C-alpha cells in the first residue's frame with residue numbers, strides 16, 4: 028500500500044459504511060467535488076479523492092488504481108454505455124481523460140483538447156493548437172497524444188510540433204505557449220505533462236530522427252523555462268552541460284552527436300513527492316544500431332533516470348539495455364509502490380520494459396532490486412548481479428537479417444498498466460512478436476527524415492521465416508512482490524490497450540477488435556464485455572459525479588501497427604470516440620462498417636522496367652510505408668495509394684516533392700528524394716495497384 032492517504036481513505040470509508048448513511052457519502056462526495064482545486068496538496072492526496080482523476084496515472088505513484096467500487100464484481104452485469112462523444116478522427120487515440128468536478132478533459136489526435144460534461148458528454152469547449160499537419164513527417168508512430176495535465180485552474184498540453192500550452196480550464200483559451208523543441212525540427216511531443224511544485228515537466232519524441240533527447244521543466248504560471256536536462260551528451264568540443272554528460276560522453280565513440288544520439292523521453296515521467304525526484308525513461312539511440320553509433324554503452328539511451336525536481340540535476344541512472352541495438356526504449360510507464368519482498372516493506376520503482384524484463388529499482392538509489400522476463404525473449408538470457416543483461420551474442424551481432432524478440436514494438440510499450448495494492452498484481456498488455464533487424468549497408472545520416480539505419484526494404488530469406496511467426500497478445504497479471512505471472516488471458520488479436528484497476532476487484536482493458544472487457548482482478552475471470560466496434564489502445568479510467576461511478580475510455584485504433592501495417596493484427600480502424608459507461612447505462616453506438624472497395628485497375632500510364640519497380644519498392648519501403656502501409660496496402664487511417672485516381676497520379680510529383688497535400692498530413696520529401704526517385708516510387712505504386720486489381724478480379 029502506498030503511504031498514509033490511502034489508509035486514511037480506507038478508514039473514512041469504513042466509518043461511513045458502518046453508519047450505512049450512503050447519502051452522506053454522496054453529499055460529502057459532492058462537497059468535495061465542488062471545492063477541489065488541483066494544487067500540490069490535491070495531487071498528493073488523490074487516493075483520498077477517488078471521485079476525481081486529476082493526473083495522468085491517477086496519483087503521483089501512477090498506479091491507476093481507483094478506490095471506487097459502485098461498479099464491482101456483482102454490479103458489473105448492469106454496466107452499460109452512458110454517453111459517447113465523437114472525436115472525428117481516424118487516427119490513433121492514446122489519451123487518459125482527466126476529471127475534475129464533473130468536467131472531463133482529454134486530448135485527441137493532432138493534440139486537440141476537449142472539455143466535456145462528465146455526466147452527459149456535452150461539449151463545454153474545444154481547443155485546436157493547429158499543428159502544421161506535415162509535422163507528421165517527424166513522428167514515428169502516429170499523430171497521437173497521451174493526455175493533458177491539470178493545475179490551478181489550467182489545462183496543460185504538449186503538442187505534436189513541440190509546444191507546451193497552458194489553457195484556461197473554464198474556457199479553453201490560451202494562457203501561455205512555449206516552444207519546447209527547435210521550431211520545425213524533427214521532434215514531437217506525444218506524452219502527457221506532469222506537474223509538481225509549480226513546474227510542468229515535459230519530454231519529447233524523435234529518436235528515429237537525428238535528435239538529442241531532453242526533459243524540461245517550465246514554470247506553470249508563466250511558461251518560462253526553469254531547467255532542461257539532456258539525456259545524451261552533445262558535441263564534446265563544446266562544454267558539457269553537467270558532470271553526468273561528461274561521464275556519458277566516455278561511453279560513446281566516433282562523431283555520435285552528428286546523428287543527435289537519441290535517448291528521447293517520450294512517455295513516462297513520474298514525480299515522487301517523498302524523494303522530490305522526477306523519474307523518466309529514455310528511448311533508443313539514434314541511429315538504432317550500436318555498430319552505426321560506434322562502440323560502448325551509449326549512456327543514457329534506454330535508461331531509467333532520476334533527476335532532482337528543483338534543478339534537473341541527475342541523481343542516478345540505470346541503463347536497461349546498454350548499447351541498445353533493437354529499439355528497446357525504456358520509456359514505458361513507471362510506477363511507484365510499496366511491496367512486501369522477503370518479509371520486508373520496500374518502496375520500488377517498477378517498469379515493464381520493452382525489452383521483455385520487468386524491473387524493480389530502489390527509487391532512492393536506482394539500484395536494481397530484481398528483473399525477471401515477463402515475456403519470451405531471445406536477445407538476453409537474464410540479468411547478472413551487476414544489473415547488466417546477459418546477452419545472446421548472435422542477436423547482438425545482427426549478421427545479415429536477424430529475427431529479434433521482443434519486436435521493436437516491445438513486449439510491452441506505452442500502454443499504461445495498473446497496480447492493485449490489494450491483489451498485489453500489476454495488470455498489463457503484452458505482445459509476443461518478433462522483428463527483423465537488418466542493418467542498412469550504406470547508412471548515412473539523414474537530417475530531414477527518419478535515420479534509424481534499418482534496411483526497411485529488406486526481402487532476403489529470413490523474411491519468409493519471419494512472416495511465418497504469428498504474433499499474439501495477452502493481458503498479464505504480474506505478481507509484483509514475487510516477480511512472476513499470476514494469471515494471463517490470451518487475447519483474440521495481438522493488440523490491446525492500457526489497463527485500469529479498481530477496488531471493485533476489477534481490471535478493465537480495451538483491445539484491437541473493439542471490445543472493452545472487465546476481468547476479476549484476483550483470477551482473470553471475464554465478467555463483462557462491450558463491443559464498441561472501434562479498436563481500443565487507450566487505458567480506461569474511472570470517476571464519480573453525483574454519486575454515480577463512470578468508466579471512460581477513448582476508442583480509436585492507430586499507431587505504427589495501423590500506419591505501417593506491420594501485420595501485428597487486424598485492429599478495427601473506425602472514427603474515434605470518447606465513451607463513458609455507468610450502471611444502468613442504455614446508450615447505444617451506431618454500427619460502423621468500413622467498406623473496402625476492390626482496387627480499380629489504374630488508367631494512368633508510366634513506363635517502368637522490372638528493375639525500376641524494384642528500386643521504387645525499396646524507396647517506398649524507406650519513405651512511404653510507415654504511413655501508407657507495407658507494400659502499398661493501407662491499414663485504414665491514411666489513404667491507400669493503390670486507389671489513387673488518374674488526377675492524383677498526374678500531380679504525383681507536386682504532392683510528394685511540392686507538398687501540395689501538406690494540409691491533409693502529407694509531408695514534402697523534397698529534401699530526401701529526386702524527381703527521378705519519385706517516378707520510381709510511382710511506378711511501384713502503380714504496379715501494386717495493377718497487381719491488386721488483377722488478383723481481385725481473378726479471385727471473384
Ligand code: HEC
Pocket residue numbers: 163164165647650651652653654655664665666667668671672675679682683688691692693694696708
Ligand atoms: C507521415 C505520414 C506520411 C508519409 C511518410 C507519406 N505520406 Fe503520403 N499522405 C499522407 C497523408 C496523411 C495523406 C493525405 C491523405 C489522407 O488523408 O489519407 C497523404 C497523401 C498522399 C498522396 C495523395 C493521395 C490523394 O489522392 O489524396 C500521395 C500521392 C502520397 N501521399 C504519396 C506518398 C509517397 C509517394 C510517400 C513516400 C515518398 C508518402 N506519401 C509518404 C501521409 C504520409
